[in-house]
Amino acid sequence: MFSNSSSHQGLSWAAERHRFIEAGGNTSHAFGLGRMIGRAYAMLYLATSPMSLDDIAATLRVSKASASTVLRQLASWQAVRQIWVAGDRKDYYEAETDFSVILKEGLMPGVRKKLQTAGTQIEKTLQSSTQKAPTTPANEEVAPADQAEIRRRLRSAQQLHQRLDKVLGSKLLARFL
Amino acid sequence: MFSNSSSHQGLSWAAERHRFIEAGGNTSHAFGLGRMIGRAYAMLYLATSPMSLDDIAATLRVSKASASTVLRQLASWQAVRQIWVAGDRKDYYEAETDFSVILKEGLMPGVRKKLQTAGTQIEKTLQSSTQKAPTTPANEEVAPADQAEIRRRLRSAQQLHQRLDKVLGSKLLARFL
DNA sequence: AACATTGTTCAGAAAATTTTGAACGTTCCC
DNA sequence: GGGAACGTTCAAAATTTTCTGAACAATGTT
Missing domain, CATH: 1.10.10.10 (Winged helix-like DNA-binding domain superfamily/Winged helix DNA-binding domain)
Structure with a gap:
């Protein structure tokens, strides 16, 4: 039994x-x-x-x-x-049973912080690629056309990062959940 | 040098x-x-x-x-x-440099799938707690008032899950990014 | 047919992460 | 003061995850 x-x-x-x-x-x-x-x-x-x-x-x-x-x-x-x-x-x-509190006070800041690191690095890489380097002698194996394309991509990544950060920061999302 | x-x-x-x-x-x-x-x-x-x-x-x-x-x-x-x-x-x-494609086709479905498991379990637990169990002999250490509170919480979690899943599924988010 | 090249799979090795027990710092009580 | 009850910290152990080398399958080349 x-x-x-x-x-x-x-x-x-x-x-x-x-x-x-x-x-x-x-x-x-x-x-x-x-x-x-x-x-x-x-x-x-x-x-x-x-x-x-x-x-x-x-x-x-x-x-x-x-x-x-x-x-x-x-x-x-x-x-x-x-x-x-x-x-x-x-x-x-x-x-805490109110998820919006956890989201707003706990999780979101954590996520944003994680993304921050990535954002900072994008910025740095973009700067490095923008380096004028006017006909530097050893101009390191990056053709000008490629360099332009890379910059374009980096700016695009930067934009995504900024939009994302903005959304996560806005109260809109927390309110919705 | x-x-x-x-x-x-x-x-x-x-x-x-x-x-x-x-x-x-x-x-x-x-x-x-x-x-x-x-x-x-x-x-x-x-x-x-x-x-x-x-x-x-x-x-x-x-x-x-x-x-x-x-x-x-x-x-x-x-x-x-x-x-x-x-x-x-x-x-x-x-x-693929278009992030919206990656989001929509790759990441979102993955995230939803991960949440799916959680959602299914919430559902099951809710059912288990809703078990009529009309004065079952060994009614397992859960006072009726507590049981009601637990059900309330589970329904709340279920709601969050559903809203979340809906947002992630909607094209709105992917479009925005 | 024998061999080369290339990508995949998988058991075991290596590395990273998580978990623990023991030592410790506090606070409270006798 | 001595001791008991708690929570915290941290080095080491246990576990999980990731990575690799070797074997293999598939396709093409000589």
Whole structure:
């Protein structure tokens, strides 16, 4: 006699919750954020009361060290709030369930920062290619016509970068989500 | 006597190109696409004539095996085109410089697919939580009030997913970029 | 037919990332 | 002060991901 509560079709709630957590991990991982981030957030998203660090580590089957770092990461994105319970020295956490907050305060700035690096490099490369270099002796194997084409492309990339950055910065997107 | 062509300030073109390539790699890596993808694309983006597999592998200092796989990946995203030169058995590649094509044909479908998995799981979890379970004996430690809250959250997540998928699917975004 | 050239595949090696246990710093209580 | 309860940090271990060399298939050349 197995105490597998759910009667017909479908897994028990515990099992389904586990799947949800793993799916969260896979999703965050797929976008280059690490698997723990998604797992921890997904878990808190389904928790109706704040959880302590130990609770979280235990549920995720992970060391307290991992839990600590991943939660601070999530907190820095405003994806998780720290709750102080009077007369209890533990830190409790709950998920921010308003995605627009997480997007606006956490994810977007992160994405923009990542793009920033790329943008800076495009700029530098463009400058380097624009180098007058008026008939420099060793004019390095780049024919003038090619040079023009390269500049055209770089400017195009720069434009894309600027438009993208603008969209991500605008409140429009965050509002829409 | 160093033959470092560029006169004042700034690196030589070769050096700057190298930096551009690495920046491309870092960017793609930051978004979970692997470092090679960005390096290969960045390199072809600056190449004014199609390059063979060997050229590419040599320039990136990478085995032919790596080059082969990364190029097929890029081709599947329409980020790179294969060029056939008459009477030459080699495959030549050139970059698609129109980003909207890459976005629309390559990246967006990939992103949507990644989100699809998450969406499916949300759906399943929602169903599992909606399980009538009319006073099942072992009603698994979930208070009715909590259950309601969880369902609310899951529906909210589902909505976000749907909106997101819709935006990504619409031609609007691709057109804007 | 034997050989050359080229791209692909895949098991294993190399490299990068993630996870952990142990040491430590704080704060609180006895 | 001594000790217990927590969270954090960090070097090292475990795991995952990426890369490579060798074997191979396909096509063309002598």
